[in-house]
Amino acid sequence: MHASTPPGTPRVSTAGRLAHVEHSEGPTIFNTVLRPRSPVAGPASPRQSPSEHRDPFGAAHGSDVDDDADDDDDALGHPMQDPASLGGGGGASEPQCLPLFASASRAAVGSPVLQELLRWQRITLLLLIAVYTGYYFCRTNLSVALPTLLHATHISKGQFGSVISFGYGFYAMGKLANGVLIDRVGGHNILIACLLGSILCTVAFGSVSDESASIPLFSVIWSANRVFQSGGWPALTTLVRNWFPPMQHGKIMGIASLSYSLGDAIIRLVLGKLVSAGFTWQQIFFFSAFCGTALVAPAIAFLKSSPTVLGLPTMLKQDPAKPILPAGGWAPTSDSASPGTAVRHSGRVARAWDAVASNTLLAQPKYLLLLLQSPLFTWTREIFNSWVVVYLHEAFSIDEGTASVVSLAFPLLAAVSSVGGGFLIDRVARHRRGVVYTTLVLCAALTMSVFATVATHHQAASAPVPPEGHPEHTLATAVATPASSGTVALAVALIGLAALFSTAPASWAEGIFALELANHGNAGIAVAAVHSSGYIGAILAGKFVGSVVEAHGWGRLFVLMSLASLVNAVLAAVYWYVDAEEHDAGIRKAA
Numbered sequence: 001m002h003a004s005t006p007p008g009t010p011r012v013s014t015a016g017r018l019a020h021v022e023h024s025e026g027p028t029i030f031n032t033v034l035r036p037r038s039p040v041a042g043p044a045s046p047r048q049s050p051s052e053h054r055d056p057f058g059a060a061h062g063s064d065v066d067d068d069a070d071d072d073d074d075a076l077g078h079p080m081q082d083p084a085s086l087g088g089g090g091g092a093s094e095p096q097c098l099p100l101f102a103s104a105s106r107a108a109v110g111s112p113v114l115q116e117l118l119r120w121q122r123i124t125l126l127l128l129i130a131v132y133t134g135y136y137f138c139r140t141n142l143s144v145a146l147p148t149l150l151h152a153t154h155i156s157k158g159q160f161g162s163v164i165s166f167g168y169g170f171y172a173m174g175k176l177a178n179g180v181l182i183d184r185v186g187g188h189n190i191l192i193a194c195l196l197g198s199i200l201c202t203v204a205f206g207s208v209s210d211e212s213a214s215i216p217l218f219s220v221i222w223s224a225n226r227v228f229q230s231g232g233w234p235a236l237t238t239l240v241r242n243w244f245p246p247m248q249h250g251k252i253m254g255i256a257s258l259s260y261s262l263g264d265a266i267i268r269l270v271l272g273k274l275v276s277a278g279f280t281w282q283q284i285f286f287f288s289a290f291c292g293t294a295l296v297a298p299a300i301a302f303l304k305s306s307p308t309v310l311g312l313p314t315m316l317k318q319d320p321a322k323p324i325l326p327a328g329g330w331a332p333t334s335d336s337a338s339p340g341t342a343v344r345h346s347g348r349v350a351r352a353w354d355a356v357a358s359n360t361l362l363a364q365p366k367y368l369l370l371l372l373q374s375p376l377f378t379w380t381r382e383i384f385n386s387w388v389v390v391y392l393h394e395a396f397s398i399d400e401g402t403a404s405v406v407s408l409a410f411p412l413l414a415a416v417s418s419v420g421g422g423f424l425i426d427r428v429a430r431h432r433r434g435v436v437y438t439t440l441v442l443c444a445a446l447t448m449s450v451f452a453t454v455a456t457h458h459q460a461a462s463a464p465v466p467p468e469g470h471p472e473h474t475l476a477t478a479v480a481t482p483a484s485s486g487t488v489a490l491a492v493a494l495i496g497l498a499a500l501f502s503t504a505p506a507s508w509a510e511g512i513f514a515l516e517l518a519n520h521g522n523a524g525i526a527v528a529a530v531h532s533s534g535y536i537g538a539i540l541a542g543k544f545v546g547s548v549v550e551a552h553g554w555g556r557l558f559v560l561m562s563l564a565s566l567v568n569a570v571l572a573a574v575y576w577y578v579d580a581e582e583h584d585a586g587i588r589k590a591a
Contacts (some may be wrong), residue, residue: 003135096313097121097245100252111324117312120304124243125255127303128236131191132259133267134295135232137224138198141288142265143386143407144271145281147393154280155214157390161546163218164386165539170223172535174230179528182231187238188305192296195229199292201225206285208254230535234528237511241523244305245315246516247426253421253511254504259470261415261503265408272408276401366582367517369575370509373539374530376568377506379446380561382541384410385496391554393459406488407435409496414503421504425512431583434576437505442571444501445565451494456555458487502565505572510534 059075098110098118107115142149150160154279205221236256244252271284279287308314390408392403421440428436510530518526548557 004510024280038339065427092129100248110212117301117307120310121243123336128239128256129259130295131195131299132232132236133263134195134292135198135229136260136263137267137288137291139229140201140267141271141284143389144268144275145284146405147276147390149281155544159215159551162215163222164540166219167377168227168535168542171230172532173225174227175528175535176531178231179525182235182238183525186305188303191235192300194228195274195292195296197228198225199289201228202285203290206282237515237527238523238575241515243315247474248427249512249515251422253507254419257418258398260416261411261418264411265415268408269273269402272404275404278547324513364517365576365578367494369571370514370530371533373509373571374534376564377509378534378538379501379564381459382538383545383561386541387545395554406492409492410499414499417500417503418507421507425508434579437508438572438576440469440501440505442569444498447494447501452558453497454490454494455558459555461554
C-alpha cells in the first residue's frame with residue numbers, strides 16, 4: 001500500500017507537540033492523508049504519525065477511511081470524489097480522519113488510532129458547546145434581567161444604554177488583545193481563563209444592591225465582564241481548527257454555535273421562568289454564575305488543546321510559506337534552514353498586527369469586506385440580544401417573565417440557521433458560496449424591512465399610557481395598549497425569521513470565511529479582528545439605541561436596522577462578485 005519515498009519528499013519530524021518540515025531536496029508539501037476512492041489509480045503518498053516515522057493508519061483501507069462526502073455516494077450515484085470537487089473544501093491534502101457522525105460499524109473498520117481520534121473529537125465538541133454555553137449564561141442574564149433591573153433601580157433605558165455601549169467597546173478591544181494572547185499561549189488556556197473571569201464579574205454584578213446601583217459601577221463591572229467574554233469565541237475557533245480537518249470546519253462551527261443559539265434559547269427560557277417565579281435581578285446573576293461554573297468544570301478536567309497532546313495525528317495542514325512551529329519556537333524559512341538563524345515565535349501586539357496586515361489578510365479584498373460586514377451583522381444581532389425582552393414588554397404589555405420566554409424565538413431559529421448553515425456551506429461548491437451567502441443576507445434585509453413596517457404601524461396604532469412614578473420617562477417608557485395575540489405572533493415570527501436568515505451568513509463571515517483566509521500563524525488574530533470590528537459597530541446597540549427609542553419609539557429603531565441590513569446585502573453582493581472573480585482568475589491561471 002505504501003510507495004517508496006522519492007527524492008525530494010519532505011521528512012516530517014516532531015519536536016514537542018507540533019511538527020516542522022525538514023527539507024531534503026524538494027518543496028514543502030503536506031502529507032496526503034485522504035485517499036478518495038477513484039477509478040484512476042495512482043501512487044500512494046506517505047502517511048506518518050506526528051510522533052514517529054511509521055504509518056499509524058496502515059490497517060485502514062482507503063475505502064474504509066474517507067471524508068464526510070462519502071455519505072453522499074449513494075445519492076450522487078458515483079464513488080466518492082475529491083471533496084474539493086464536491087464543494088467540501090477538502091482534497092488530497094486534508095488530514096485523515098473518520099467522519100464525525102460515522103456509525104459504530106463504520107468506525108470499527110478504521111485503525112485504532114482513527115477510532116481514538118474520533119472519540120476525542122466528539123468529546124471535544126461536547127466540551128466546547130458546554131463551555132461556550134457557560135459564557136452565554138454570564139451574558140444573556142443581563143437581557144433577561146434588564147426590565148426588572150430598570151424598575152428596581154429607577155434607571156432609564158437611555159442611561160443604562162451607556163453601560164451596554166461601554167461593554168461593547170471593551171469587548172471590541174478585548175477581542176484584539178485576546179486574539180494576540182490566543183496566538184501566543186493557545187486557545188485552550190484562554191477559553192478556560194476567560195470564562196472563570198466572566199463568572200467572577202457576574203458574581204460582582206449581582207452583588208450590587210438596588211440602593212447602591214449607579215451607571216459608573218455597572219459600567220466598570222460589565223465592561224470587565226465583556227473583556228473576559230471577548231476571548232471565548234476566537235479561542236473556540238482555534239480549538240476547532242486544531243481538532244478537526246478543514247473539510248469539516250463548516251459543520252463543526254455550526255454545531256458549536258448551538259452554544260450561543262440553542263443555548264441562548266434555553267437560558268432565556270430558564271431565566272424567564274425564574275423571573276416569573278419572583279427572582280430578583282441579583283438572584284438571576286448569582287444563578288447564572290453557578291451554571292457557568294458547573295459548565296466549565298468538565299472542560300478544566302478533560303479538554304485538550306490539540307490531538308497531538310494525546311499522541312494523535314495533527315489536523316493542521318502544512319503551510320509551505322509558514323511551517324508549523326515546533327515547541328522550541330523556531331521554523332526553517334526561505335532564508336534559513338537551521339535553528340541558529342531561525343525566526344523566534346513572538347506574541348507581541350506589533351507582531352500580531354503584522355500577521356493581520358500580511359498578504360494573506362488585509363491585502364485580500366474578501367477579508368476587508370468581512371471587516372465591513374461584521375459591524376452590521378453584530379449591530380442587528382446585539383440589539384435583539386440586549387433589548388428584545390424590553391421591547392416585547394413595553395410594546396405589547398407582556399410581563400417580563402413571559403417576554404423573556406417569548407423572545408427565545410430569536411435564539412431558537414438562530415440555532416436552526418447556524419447548524420443548517422454549517423452543513424450547507426460544507427456541501428456547496430466553493431465558487432457557489434457567494435450566491436448562497438448573498439441570498440441569505442438579502443432575505444434578512446427584506447425581513448427586517450417588513451418588521452420595521454409592522455413595528456411602526458403598531459406604534460402609531462397604540463395609545464401609550466404613561467406609567468406612574470417615572471415622570472422623567474418619555475414615549476419609550478410608556479406602557480402601550482395591550483396588543484392582540486395575532487400582532488404579537490407576527491412580531492415574534494418576524495424576529496425569528498430575521499435570526500433564521502442572518503445567523504448562518506454571520507457565522508460564516510465571522511468564522512469559517514475568516515479562517516480560510518488565515519494560516520496557522522495568524523488564525524487567532526484573523527478571527528478576533530473580524531469579531532472586534534463587529535463589536536465596534538455594536539457599541540451603537542447601547543446608548544444610541546436607548547436614546548433613539550426614548551425620543552422616537554421602537555419603530556424608528558427598526559427602520560434604521562432595516563437600512564443597515566440593506567447596506568449589508570449590498571456588501572454581500574460585492575463579496576460574491578470578488579469571490580467569483582478570484583475563482584475565474586484561478587481557472588485562467590490553471591489553464
